[in-house]
Amino acid sequence: MSIWNPGRGCKKGSDGCLHCYIHKGDLKKNINIDEIVKTIDFFMSTEKLINGDFKITQV
Numbered sequence: 044m045s046i047w048n049p050g051r052g053c054k055k056g057s058d059g060c061l062h063c064y065i066h067k068g069d070l071k072k073n074i075n076i077d078e079i080v081k082t083i084d085f086f087m088s089t090e091k092l093i094n095g096d097f098k099i100t101q102v
């Protein structure tokens with residue numbers, strides 16, 4: 044199963060955020076979770092292959 048994440052970072056906004064695994068994983072990688080940024084794959088959903096198919100398709 045592949046995962047496409049167009050952005051990184053967030054602002055904690057609910058009680059469910061107290062136990063969020065994303066923040067702990069990013070902190071281990073020295074990634075600033077408070078900074079919301081586009082990833083290098085941000086536009087992948089609109090990019091096409093040579094044959095005209097989209098790089099990302101819905102399953």
